[in-house]
Amino acid sequence: MNIGNLIKISLRALSNNKMRAFLTMLGIIIGVASVITMLAIGQGSKKSIQAQISEMGSNMIMIQPGAGMMGGVRQSSSDMQSLKLEDYYSILNKTKYIAACSPSVNSSGQFICGGNNYPSSISGVNPEYLGIRKLTVDQGNIFTRQQVASSAKVCLVGKTIIKNLFPNGDNPLGKVIRFNKIPFTIIGTLKEKGYNSMGMDQDNIVLAPYTTIQKRVLAITYIQGIFASALSEDVTTKATSEIETLLRENHKLKTTDQNDFNVRSQQELSNMLTSTTDMMTILLACIAGISLLVGGIGIMNIMYVSVTERTREIGLRMSIGAKGSDILSQFLIEAILISFTGGIIGILIGMGASFLIKFGIKWPISIQPYSVFLSFLVCTITGVFFGWYPAKKASELDPIEAIRYE
Amino acid sequence: MSKSIIHLENIKRNFQVGDETVHALRGVSFSISEGEFVSIMGTSGSGKSTLLNLLGCLDTPTGGEYFLDDIAVSSMNKNQRSTLRNRKIGFVFQSYNLLAKTTALENVELPLQYNPDYGSKERRIKATEALDAVGLSDRLYHKSNQMSGGQMQRVAIARALVNDPVLVLADEATGNLDTRTAYEIMVLFQELHKKGRTIIFVTHNPELAAFTSRNIVLRDGKIIKDEINEHIESAKKMLDALPKQDD
Numbered sequence: 001m002n003i004g005n006l007i008k009i010s011l012r013a014l015s016n017n018k019m020r021a022f023l024t025m026l027g028i029i030i031g032v033a034s035v036i037t038m039l040a041i042g043q044g045s046k047k048s049i050q051a052q053i054s055e056m057g058s059n060m061i062m063i064q065p066g067a068g069m070m071g072g073v074r075q076s077s078s079d080m081q082s083l084k085l086e087d088y089y090s091i092l093n094k095t096k097y098i099a100a101c102s103p104s105v106n107s108s109g110q111f112i113c114g115g116n117n118y119p120s121s122i123s124g125v126n127p128e129y130l131g132i133r134k135l136t137v138d139q140g141n142i143f144t145r146q147q148v149a150s151s152a153k154v155c156l157v158g159k160t161i162i163k164n165l166f167p168n169g170d171n172p173l174g175k176v177i178r179f180n181k182i183p184f185t186i187i188g189t190l191k192e193k194g195y196n197s198m199g200m201d202q203d204n205i206v207l208a209p210y211t212t213i214q215k216r217v218l219a220i221t222y223i224q225g226i227f228a229s230a231l232s233e234d235v236t237t238k239a240t241s242e243i244e245t246l247l248r249e250n251h252k253l254k255t256t257d258q259n260d261f262n263v264r265s266q267q268e269l270s271n272m273l274t275s276t277t278d279m280m281t282i283l284l285a286c287i288a289g290i291s292l293l294v295g296g297i298g299i300m301n302i303m304y305v306s307v308t309e310r311t312r313e314i315g316l317r318m319s320i321g322a323k324g325s326d327i328l329s330q331f332l333i334e335a336i337l338i339s340f341t342g343g344i345i346g347i348l349i350g351m352g353a354s355f356l357i358k359f360g361i362k363w364p365i366s367i368q369p370y371s372v373f374l375s376f377l378v379c380t381i382t383g384v385f386f387g388w389y390p391a392k393k394a395s396e397l398d399p400i401e402a403i404r405y406e
Numbered sequence: 407m408s409k410s411i412i413h414l415e416n417i418k419r420n421f422q423v424g425d426e427t428v429h430a431l432r433g434v435s436f437s438i439s440e441g442e443f444v445s446i447m448g449t450s451g452s453g454k455s456t457l458l459n460l461l462g463c464l465d466t467p468t469g470g471e472y473f474l475d476d477i478a479v480s481s482m483n484k485n486q487r488s489t490l491r492n493r494k495i496g497f498v499f500q501s502y503n504l505l506a507k508t509t510a511l512e513n514v515e516l517p518l519q520y521n522p523d524y525g526s527k528e529r530r531i532k533a534t535e536a537l538d539a540v541g542l543s544d545r546l547y548h549k550s551n552q553m554s555g556g557q558m559q560r561v562a563i564a565r566a567l568v569n570d571p572v573l574v575l576a577d578e579a580t581g582n583l584d585t586r587t588a589y590e591i592m593v594l595f596q597e598l599h600k601k602g603r604t605i606i607f608v609t610h611n612p613e614l615a616a617f618t619s620r621n622i623v624l625r626d627g628k629i630i631k632d633e634i635n636e637h638i639e640s641a642k643k644m645l646d647a648l649p650k651q652d653d
Contacts, residue, residue, distance in 0.1 A: 005519055016507050316503040319464060320565070321492020321520040323485045400464050403503065 003333075010334040013306070024302040025342035027295030028379050032346025033353060034288035035375040036367065040354040042281025044365035046274050052196060053270045059099075059233045060132055060266040061240055063087075063226040063247070066259055081222040082260040087250055088226050094246060097231050097239035102129040104225040105213045111165060111206070113177040118164035122155065122179055122206040124213025125227070132229040135205075140173050140188030148209040151216060156188040158205035182216055184208060236265045292378060295342070300386035303335050307394040314394050315402025328395035335387020336380060343379035347372055411475055411572050411604045412438040412461065418469035419456050430456040432627040433470070438606070438620075440572075443599040445607045445615045448624035455577075457624065458608045462495055462575050463487045475572045492520050496566025500578035502558040504550040510537060510561045511546045517569045536564040540594060556587035563594060567603075574598070574605045580614065586648055592617050592641035617641050 014021040065080035088103045108121035127142045129135070143154050155177070157165075162172050176183045184206075193202035214220055230239035240263050247261055307314070314327055351367060358365045419431040430453045438444055448454040459465040460472060463479050464487075472479045475494055482490065491497075496517075504513045514533035518524040524532070537543055540560040550558060559579060566574050576595070580588035596617060599605055607618055615621045616639040623631035 002522070012508070312503060313505060316499075316505075317516070317520075318488065319462065319491060319497050320517040321488050321569075323488045323520075325485075326520060400459050403499065 006330055006333045007337070009330055010337050013310075013334055014337060017306075020302060021338060024298050025338050025345070027298035028292070028339050028342030028382070029295075029346040029349060031288065031292030031295040032343050032375045032379050033350035034291055035285060035378070036347055036350025036371060037353045037357070038284035038288045039281060039371035039375075040350070040365040040367045041357065041363060042277060042284050043368050043371070044358075044363065046277040046281065047366045048364040049273050049277060050270060053266060053273065055134060055193070055196075059230040059236050059239075061098075061228045061230060061236065061243065062262075062264045062266075063091075063228065063243060064262045064264070065224070066261045080260070081220075082251065083223050083226065084221070085223060087247055088223060090246055090250055091226060091228060091243055095239070095242050097235045097242055099229050099231050100128040100131050101226060101228040102126045102132055103210045103223040104129070104227055105210050105218060105220070105223055107180070107213060107217050109180045111161065111177050111179050113165040113175065116165045116167060118161060120161060120204055120206060122184075122208055122213060122217070124208055124210035124217075126210060129207065129227060132227045135193070135207075136191040138189045138191045139171075140186070142188055142207075143209050148211055151211040151214075152209060153182060153184050153212060153216065154187045155184040155206050155208040156190055157186055157207075158190045158203035159192045160201055160204040161206055162189060179206070180217060230265075233267070236267050240265050289378070292375070292382060295379075296339070296382035296386040299335055299338055299383060300390060302338075303331060303387055303390035304393075306334070307331060307390045310394075311397065311402045311405040314397050315399050315405065318397070318399035319403055324395040327397075328391045331391035331394050332384065332387050335391065336383040339379045339383025339387075343376050346379070347376060350375075409440045410437050410473075411440050411442075412436075412606075413473040414470065415472075416470040417457075417460060417467045417472060419453075419460065419465070420468045429627055431460075431467070434624075434627070434629055435470075436622065436629065436632060438604065440604055441599075441602050443595070443603075443605045443607070443617075443619040444622060445609060445618040445620070446622045446624065447609060447612060447615055449610060451626075452624040453627040454608055454610070454624050456627075458575065458577055458606075461573075461606060462497060463491050488520075492517060493569060494572050496569065496571040496574045498559070498562050498566045498574065498576040498579045500581040502550075502555075502562045502582075504558055504561055504565075507549055507551060509547050509549055510542060510553070510564075513550060513561055514564045514568050516565060521569065532568050533564070536568040537561070539567060539598075540564045554587075555583050556590055559583065559587075559591055560594065563591075563598075567598070572604060574603055576605065576607045578609055579607065580611075581609075586645070589641050589645040589648065593645060596638075596641050 063083065065082040085103060088101060091098060092101045102125045105124040106121050108119070111118050111120055126148055127145065130137065130142055137156065140156070142156060143152060147154055157172060157177075165177060166172050166175070172186045172189060175186050177186060178184070190203070190205060190207075196202055210223070214223070228239070228243065230236040243263050244259065247263075248259065251260055253260065317327060354365045354367055357363050414435050414437070417431055417434045418429070421428045421430055434457065446454060446457065456465070460467055463474065463482075466480055466482070470480070474490065477490065479487065479490065505516070511530070511533050514536050515529045518529040518532060534543070534546065537546060540563050542557065542560050542564065545553065545557060550561070553561065580591050583591060592614065595605055595607065599619070607614065616635070618635060619638055620634050621631065622629060
C-alpha cells in the first residue's frame with residue numbers, strides 16, 4: 001500500500017473522530033507553542049543583553065591593579081600603585097592587537113556650579129577614551145592632546161550632571177564647574193546612553209584630561225587603570241594575553257609570581273551574562289519540553305483507544321490481505337499526522353504568542369529558526385515514538401480473533 | 407473433471423487450552439473443483455470455524471497439507487498468506503464488516519488497495535463493476551451507515567468479488583438478515599455460481615444446504631457427510647413464493 005493511500009485512510013479515520021483528534025492534538029499544540037515561546041523569550045533576553053554589552057564596547061579591555069600587599073598590609077585594588085604610565089605607553093606602542101588605549105584615574109567628590117551641587121566622580125582619561133567606551137560628543141569638543149599635555153582644567157559632562165547642575169536648562173558649554181575647589185571649564189557634553197544592563201547610569205559622567213586629575217586633583221604619579229580596545233571582538237583574547245605578557249615583563253614578575261594586575265575583557269562579562277540567560281533558556285525549554293512529553297503520552301493513549309475501537313477493522317483489513325506492516329504504517333501515520341499537524345499549529349501559535357509578548361509587554365523576543373526546526377522535529381519524533389507501540393500492537397493482532405471482536 | 411481449487415489432505419488442527427489439547431479437526435480430506443457451490447455445515451464445536459479459518463488462509467494446520475489453487479499453504483508465513491488471501495480469496499462475513507462512514511465504492515476498493523498492481527483509476531473501475539454485479543450500481547456513493555442490512559451484505563459480496571478470487575468464502579453470510587433478504591442474498595450467490603464462481607458457504611442452518619451444489623457436514627472435527635446435491639433448490643422460486651409484505 002502506498003503512502004498516499006495510507007495518509008488518506010488516516011485522514012478519514014481522524015475526521016471520523018474530529019473532536020478527539022483535536023483534543024489529542026491540543027497536547028502537542030500547547031507543547032510546541034510553549035517550547036517556541038519560551039525559547040523566543042530566552043533568546044530575546046540573551047540578544048538584548050548582548051546588544052547592551054556591545055553598546056558598552058564589545059572589544060573593550062580593562063586593566064586594573066591587582067589586590068596585593070603593601071608593606072604587609074592588604075590593600076584594595078584601587079589603592080595599589082602597580083600600574084604606571086609606563087605600562088600605558090608600552091601597551092600603546094608594543095602591542096599588535098590593540099586599537100586604542102587610555103589611562104584612567106578617578107576621583108569622587110562634589111561638583112558645584114552656582115547654587116547647585118551634585119555628588120559624582122571625575123574620570124581622568126585621554127581623548128581615545130571616547131572611542132573605547134563608545135561615547136559620543138553631543139555639543140562642543142573633546143579636549144585636545146595639547147590640553148592633555150598642559151593639564152588643562154577642562155571637562156566633558158554627561159546628561160545627568162547637566163540636569164543636576166543646570167536645572168534651568170542653561171547651555172552648559174563654556175560654564176565653569178568646581179570640583180574639590182578646582183574650576184573646570186565645560187568644553188563639551190556627551191550624548192545620552194541611558195542605564196546599562198547592571199543598572200548603572202552611564203550619563204553620570206565627567207571626563208577630564210588624566211594629567212589634570214593626576215597632578216591637580218589627586219597628586220599621584222601612578223594610574224588607577226587602563227582602558228584599551230582590541231582591533232576586533234575576535235582578537236580580544238589574543239589582545240588580553242598580549243597585555244598580560246607585556247605587563248608581567250614591565251613589572252619584572254618571576255614565572256612563579258602572581259599577576260599584580262587584572263586584565264578583564266568585556267567578553268568575559270558578556271559570557272557570564274549570556275550564560276545566565278542560556279541557563280534560563282534551558283530551564284524554560286525543559287519545562288516546555290515536559291508539556292510536549294505529556295502531549296506525546298496523550299497521543300499514545302488515544303492511539304491505544306483507537307486500536308481497540310477498530311479491532312474489527314484491523315481484522316477485516318488483515319483478512320483481505322493487509323500485512324502486519326500495512327497495519328503498522330497505517331496507525332503510525334495516524335499518530336504522526338496528529339503530531340505533525342499539532343506541530344505546525346503549535347509553531348504558528350507559539351510565534352503569535354511571542355509577538356504578543358513583544359508588542360504587549362515589550363519583552364525582547366527572538367525566534368530562532370533552529371528552535372522552530374527543533375520543536376518540529378521533536379514533535380514528529382514524539383509522534384513516531386508514542387505511536388509506535390500501539391501501532392505495533394495493532395499489527396500483531398490475530399485476524400481470526402480481531403474480526404470477531406465485539 | 408475440472409480444475410481443483412481446494413485440496414485438503416488429512417488436515418489436523420489442535421489447540422492447546424491449558425494442559426489439555428483440543429482436537430478441532432481430526433484428519434479432514436476433500437477436494438473442491440472450480441465452479442462448485444459447497445455448503446459446509448455443522449453445529450457449534452464441530453470444527454466448522456476452524457476449517458473456515460484454514461480454508462481462508464488465516465490459520466495453518468497442525469498436520470496435513472492444504473493446496474489452494476495448487477499452492478501449498480501449510481508452509482507459508484504470515485505475510486505470504488496475507489498476499490495469497492489478497493489475490494485468491496474473497497471473504498463474506500456474517501456481520502458485513504464494512505468500514506464505518508465510508509462509501510460503498512471505497513469499501514469495495516479496499517482489497518485492491520493492498521495490491522500494488524492496481525492504480526487508483528483501475529481500482530475505481532473494478533469496484534464499480536463489482537457493485538454492478540451485485541445490483542448496487544445506484545448506491546455507489548452511499549455510506550455504509552445509510553444502507554440496509556441486505557445492501558451492506560451486497561457491498562460485502564462485491565468487496566469479495568473485486569479481486570477476481572478463485573474462491574469466495576462466506577461465513578454465515580445470511581445469519582444477520584431476515585428471511586426475505588436472506589433469500590435475496592442466496593439468489594445472488596446462486597447467480598454467481600451460475601457464472602462459474604467457486605463458493606464455499608459455511609453455515610449451521612441446514613435449510614440453506616438445499617441451495618448449494620454440494621453439502622459437507624462436519625461433526626467433532628470429522629466429515630460425516632459429503633454428497634453432491636442433485637436437486638438444487640432455486641432461491642429465486644422460494645423468494646417469489648414468500649408472501650408479499652405490504653407494510
